[in-house]
Amino acid sequence: MGRLSRKLRNYGWYRHLTGRQEPEIYTLFFDGAHERIVSRFLADPDRDWSNVDLHFILASLAETGQDVSSLARRIAPPIAPGDFQAVVDAQLAAEMSDEQPGILSQPRFVHKSVYAAAIGLKAGKRHFIETGTFTGQSLYSISALFGHLSTVEASPDLYKAANALFEATNTKNITTRLGDTREFLKALPADYMNDAVIFLDAHFSSGVTSRLYGECPQIDELKIVIERAPGAIVVVDDMRTMTGKNGYPDLYQVLGALPNTMRAQFSFDQLILMGKDRAVVPGFP
Numbered sequence: 001m002g003r004l005s006r007k008l009r010n011y012g013w014y015r016h017l018t019g020r021q022e023p024e025i026y027t028l029f030f031d032g033a034h035e036r037i038v039s040r041f042l043a044d045p046d047r048d049w050s051n052v053d054l055h056f057i058l059a060s061l062a063e064t065g066q067d068v069s070s071l072a073r074r075i076a077p078p079i080a081p082g083d084f085q086a087v088v089d090a091q092l093a094a095e096m097s098d099e100q101p102g103i104l105s106q107p108r109f110v111h112k113s114v115y116a117a118a119i120g121l122k123a124g125k126r127h128f129i130e131t132g133t134f135t136g137q138s139l140y141s142i143s144a145l146f147g148h149l150s151t152v153e154a155s156p157d158l159y160k161a162a163n164a165l166f167e168a169t170n171t172k173n174i175t176t177r178l179g180d181t182r183e184f185l186k187a188l189p190a191d192y193m194n195d196a197v198i199f200l201d202a203h204f205s206s207g208v209t210s211r212l213y214g215e216c217p218q219i220d221e222l223k224i225v226i227e228r229a230p231g232a233i234v235v236v237d238d239m240r241t242m243t244g245k246n247g248y249p250d251l252y253q254v255l256g257a258l259p260n261t262m263r264a265q266f267s268f269d270q271l272i273l274m275g276k277d278r279a280v281v282p283g284f285p
């Protein structure tokens with residue numbers, strides 16, 4: 001996908017979720033225009049910025065070395081455990097009432113880290129492991145649901161932004177790592193991984209995201225987690241992008257990395273691998 005068509009796709013997504021005509025902050029962030037984001041924010045700090053915008057603004061403030069503590073207090077808190085089922089149900093209801101999604105489609109209303117969290121919690125997993133932190137926004141939103149969460153990011157700027165968010169919000173149960181997902185997954189304790197849902201979401205995805213360690217490490221990640229954590233629930237995100245183009249593997253290569261005895265299913269564009277435990281995919285019988 002070219003740069004222009006990626007932008008148009010992003011515009012469509014943003015407009016759909018926010019109702020706004022101009023995807024300014026999101027687009028500026030992907031273009032790495034942190035100074036412009038900061039000056040727009042400082043020109044009108046008390047505006048009713050959306051929660052998503054606040055996350056990007058915080059990341060840009062961190063990137064430009066500015067204080068983030070007061071902004072962090074305006075960001076929506078993590079989903080409370082008692083509210084979680086209602087959040088999942090509402091997202092699924094919105095998704096199902098929308099036009100029929102295609103095969104392996106990106107959901108419009110379901111947040112995929114929330115969905116991965118729901119799958120893990122249904123299977124009784126106590127921890128959450130993510131590869132590809134980005135701004136840390138999605139991990140932050142589910143941080144009250146798990147005992148411990150770990151994440152790795154290849155981009156030093158995004159790593160710094162996520163740390164700024166977790167520090168400013170006093171989030172103590174998230175461990176962040178800077179580096180390549182393969183080294184990260186090899187170093188985690190196996191018993192911790194087996195008691196986790198592992199959300200594989202590390203790949204270059206245009207703009208500020210990193211391709212320092214290649215475009216898409218997913219096959220390597222799968223081999224590592226299947227060998228090291230046979231009891232984990234593994235959720236592989238963004239399967240719609242596995243087309244064999246732009247350095248990504250194709251679907252056959254991804255599926256070919258799985259043992260043929262492994263129980264697996266697709267939901268939206270996520271591949272869900274179930275270990276010893278039976279995972280129940282929320283919203284589907």
Ligand SMILES: C[S@@+](CC[C@H](N)C(=O)[O-])C[C@H]1O[C@@H](n2cnc3c(N)ncnc32)[C@H](O)[C@@H]1O
Pocket residue numbers: 113130131132133134135136137138139152153154155158179180181182201202203204205208209210211212213214215217
């Ligand atoms: C799709 S984004 C992650 C989104 C995030 N998980 C969320 O739910 O908001 C992919 C991220 O993976 C990072 N990345 C790419 N290759 C990586 C690698 N080999 N190791 C670690 N992170 C990587 C990119 O910099 C980017 O921030």
